[in-house]
Amino acid sequence: MARTQNGTGVRIQDVAARAGVSVGTVSHTINHPELVSARTRRAVERAIKELGFVPNQQARVLTGAASQVIGLVVLDVVSPFFMEAARAVERAAREAGHVVILCNSDNDPARESQLLQILGAQRVRGALLTPARTGQGGDRARIEAGHLPVVFLDYQTAGDDCSVSVDDVAGARLAVEHLLELGHERVAFVGGGQGLRQHVQRAQGARDAILAAGLDPSTALVEITQDGLGIQDGVLAAEHLLEGELPTGIFCGNDMMAFGVYRRLSRAGVKVPDDVALVGYDDIDFAADWVVPLTSVRQPTDQLGYLAAQLLFEHSAGDEAHVHRQTVLQPELIVRSSSTRGGRTGVTIVG
Amino acid sequence: MARTQNGTGVRIQDVAARAGVSVGTVSHTINHPELVSARTRRAVERAIKELGFVPNQQARVLTGAASQVIGLVVLDVVSPFFMEAARAVERAAREAGHVVILCNSDNDPARESQLLQILGAQRVRGALLTPARTGQGGDRARIEAGHLPVVFLDYQTAGDDCSVSVDDVAGARLAVEHLLELGHERVAFVGGGQGLRQHVQRAQGARDAILAAGLDPSTALVEITQDGLGIQDGVLAAEHLLEGELPTGIFCGNDMMAFGVYRRLSRAGVKVPDDVALVGYDDIDFAADWVVPLTSVRQPTDQLGYLAAQLLFEHSAGDEAHVHRQTVLQPELIVRSSSTRGGRTGVTIVG
DNA sequence: TTCATGTATTGAAGCGCTTCAGACAGTATC
């Protein structure tokens, strides 16, 4: 089967020849049918169908059309959080007749710039970006490197950029306040991912809550940071905690780590929630179905992705009047039995 | 900040002007540096850097260069199985300097053709496709519609297409044989996703195993099919099972459904594995960490994605000598305590 | 000096498309 290098070999001029009109007319029937008589339009449409003509989008974009592609750069493709957001982005894209290039920066700034460069070279319409690590303004530079409209996802920017984020500090505060209200006076924060912004902010939120309660973080808060973000990292964190005096409340930077903590604790005979109250973050599907249903901070993931994509479309519409906008979404604490002492299942929302 | 519609407004001719050479020379220093004297090369490189020139990939492709983009069409973006495969695809792509457009067909043939059409219009280098539903040859037509090189992912094709798949029939056989060996004489298969190919084949494998053991499927095998693939669908399936005489071994088409089955059963006071042995499919991360570690069929997901991507690169290299190749990978049964009676933790491989 | 032989560089054609200025009827207006 002979194919030209770029897919279907039929070009607009083949269609024109077949329909007995000029290429301009074919182009018009595709893009401005109102300029073409019904008769020719039908002829052209027939020729298109017969030849299986699919306009070359690259050529189109080259002549100034807006690209139908947007980029999405996240820190981790397998993270349920990002994937739920990605699904929402995909949905928004689909509704706008677009398609998404999904990239994985692995939280590595170098890889991130490379990706932005590639997306720029593809002349995508724009990109959604969750910046890798803490870049201290280097971010801006990296974005400019890509020379494309960017909307930040899950990252709050100052005024001169578009962003949609979830308030991680507030989420962590919710979690720790909850533990404090339950009477725990010594709590731990288990974070992961070296320098991962989200976790840095959650640690901050934990500290804020402790302070707001009039407690001293140096005694009332144990902070543990692991390299990774998985169950195993939770296990390791719990190991650390077991070495000293165990706090009675543990807040983890994500649900996976909470599961790991749970696993290690129960292996050590520590009961959740009787001996230790456990709170996770993200409220992934599994949280509600865990051995002990996990109290967790739920993020409006779907909204996050959807809004960000919409903002990008607006931002990249070339509308001169576009003003950069920052949307900060609020997380919500879902209380389940992993934190409510004595087996009381104080479920606020059934997950 | 004035930007042209397609990103950086710097064109090759701007670079040429800046460096005081012709566009041809600039192009040469980028693509065939050996044709350019060291002196001019340096000058051009400097101009490129100073202007932040990024070649327009669309224009490049238009002149015959191979696209740096491949498409990946899966049934569900949030499925852990596909996402692990996607990550492997992404890795393979990255190694080849490519980037992946990730699409979600939602197991809908119409959406699938639409996506192939879009990918075709983008003139991507090729696509990896997990076909939606059972299309009975309609598949081929749909692929041709896209006019692009396609490698099937997680779907076994006949000789005239490239594919990388995992033997679902064999996987299911492993699972059911395991149950039969444990002495269970009446087992259930819980499948999901209306007409989802993978589950249809797993059902087949279950039947095969029953037959091979000399049992009668009409009495020894209970088949239940749910619409979805999630925990909740497992719960519903278990509900059905509880209505009649409960089989002593249950094999689920995926781990999520197994979790759901477990949940409903334990709510009904049925103990796993003491009363019922439970086996899942996919061996997702959580399987090993479930309340009762779940026996599951592990698929070589990473290999699946990586090999498929490589095959696509080979296939789309335009190499005339390319022969279509079908690779079928073998799954593996990971035995954990959800199936081994009396609390024996007959763990074959520590998950 | 004149050729041949390279090596460096250039300019233009062409990739597939859109769009814009014109051309060419066919009507309506004066």
Add this chain to the structure above:
DNA sequence: GATACTGTCTGAAGCGCTTCAATACATGAA
């Protein structure tokens, strides 16, 4: 009958790039 439209259609220019034939300039050999 001349003029001005209006509705259709065409041809060519141009999007940013690559490539190929052609040119220009050295260099060494004859």
